[in-house]
Amino acid sequence: MFDNLSEKLDGALHKLKGHGQITEINIAETLKEVRRALLDADVNYKIAKEFTNNVKEKALGQDVLNSLKPGQLMVKLVKDELTQLMGGDAVGINLSGTPSVILMSGLQGSGKTTFSGKLANFLKNKKTKNPLLVACDVYRPAAIDQLHVLGEQLNIDVYSDKGNSDAVAIAKAGVAHAKANGHNVVIVDTAGRLGIDEQMMNEIGNIHAAIAPSETLFVVDSMTGQDAVNTAKAFNDVLDFDGVILTKLDGDTRGGAALSIKSVVDKPIKFIGTGEKMEAIDVFYPERMADRILGMGDVVSLVERAQEQFDEEEARKLQKKIAKNKFGFDDFLNQIQQIKKMGNMKDLLGMIPGASKALKGIDIDDDAFKGIEAIIHSMTPEERSNPSVLNASRKKRIAKGSGTTIQQVNQLLKQFDQMGKMMKMMQGGGGKKMMQMMGGMKGMR
Known part of the structure; x- marks a missing residue:
């Protein structure tokens, strides 16, 4: 969302970051570009002008000219003004009355x-x-x-x-x-x-x-x-x-x-x-x-969405399976379903700082897991729980049943094996702490 606005604001503020010294002249030039970006986003001219005037007043009032990192300070001022323009604080819904x-x-x-x-x-x-x-x-x-x-x-x-x-x-x-x-x-x-x-x-x-x-x-x-x-x-x-x-x-x-x-x-x-x-x-x-508009992502919302899908009891069961090396494709499929419930992939990736810029021009299918799910659904219950039984003839059958190639089946098996090793390794210390942290974070909101 707001990709075009984000790109233009980034370009305007990037010019300022490139200056060794900040002057009233190049601040004015930068804010002119910011105002143009807002107008291109279909913001009313009067509001756009008031926005840049407020940023300029605060910039000069906070002695941006003598700041060691004036570019960063300008980004913060623009972010603060954007926040105020959109309302400042989140406002909840009024559910008074019966009903x-x-x-x-x-x-x-x-x-x-x-x-x-x-x-x-x-x-x-x-x-x-x-x-x-x-x-x-x-x-x-x-x-x-x-x-x-x-x-x-x-x-x-x-x-x-x-x-x-x-x-x-x-x-x-x-x-x-x-x-x-x-x-x-x-x-x-x-x-x-x-x-x-x-x-x-x-x-x-x-x-x-x-x-x-x-x-x-x-x-x-x-x-x-x-x-x-x-x-x-x-x-x-x-x-x-x-x-x-x-x-x-x-x-x-x-x-x-x-x-x-x-x-x-x-x-x-x-x-x-x-x-x-x-x-x-x-x-x-x-x-x-x-x-998000300034390309900083939204990690808090991403974590909140993950927590909504996080089930402590399921996490404990999963932890035991990983410890016993019994993490299978049914478990993997369950994890995919939880990710899908969090929202569309492009929106989720846009919450990661810097991701919007990195993914510019890349079309991310909302059904990015479709091929993986088709391969897993083409497996028998035994093959899902014990992938080691998959030989050449089984792989050929799975590829045909899922509408994929044997190479794609092999690629998924390789990635699944690598993921299993990584999860097993995390059980030694960092993984347990991460699981405990996620459980603790559930009540912190």
Whole structure:
């Protein structure tokens, strides 16, 4: 995400790092490039100008000219200003009330219905809530069907009334249904339009007045850039919403919406969508996003995602298997599934400092493990648990069954053997400490 912006900001700040001495002139030149990068990212000109003015004022106020490492200090100042521009601190979702009612708003095509499902799944898994989805898009039967499909997929109840065209009545009935059936969170998915119109605004305003939500969220497609900011302002004038959700941040987004929206509507970005999977939802942390934009990665979020998949009991069992040299392909397959649950590969690799620059121009398939999984699934249970039995004829059968070559099968076996030796070696000291540390870190968040 934000690859183009990251590259241009890196280029602007790199020029400054190359100077032995920093002057007001080359600071001005650097900040001009920074402002150009922001404008190219579709950030409003007034906001971009204010941003660079603030950085310049702080730079001169902190005596950057006499600093031993002025380039690094400038990077820090730009990072701090980016963090403030995007909201400063992360803001949580308000789940007050019994039940807590969350009203979703936004234009058609912004990903509102899909994100309603993602949010319900997030609250169910992270906050141990029992959510109910309410379908209030009375103009698109497909949206109601989509919500039911998502509910079935996620094992989350959905309330709808297809024969009723009164969205306000459906919303009120949905909240009543939640109270009667033990749901402590209600997520109301409302209708979107292709553009802002009076009928749409009146309807969502009436729904808001009727159900008095504890949280009203505006869902915006981050790929629409500055248009998204203008739409957010129009909705906020009617709804006075509590927060913003940015969807499709994994797409070819320039970043203008994420950088500008807080300044324009003075409402925090609360969540971001980073992929198509139902798990592809993250709490928005402005500082972490600033780190990623500047190519510093986001190790904290990467560790948190790993911890969510970390099971201490499974780790102990795995440790015993490695110690007894019984780590097999079934165990390996299980590890792959845990990695896949963490998110798409490009997003995960982008959290590693410097990785975005190193991977520039490289297309990383979201299903990078597909070939490996096919090979393992083509093995018999005996071959998975005891790879040493794999002879030439077995390998030929596996290659044919998985649609790969014998060379690819041999390559996987070689890498698996090397990994097994490395894991065995780690058992001697460093590995155990690492396992214990990961277990301890689970409670540190």
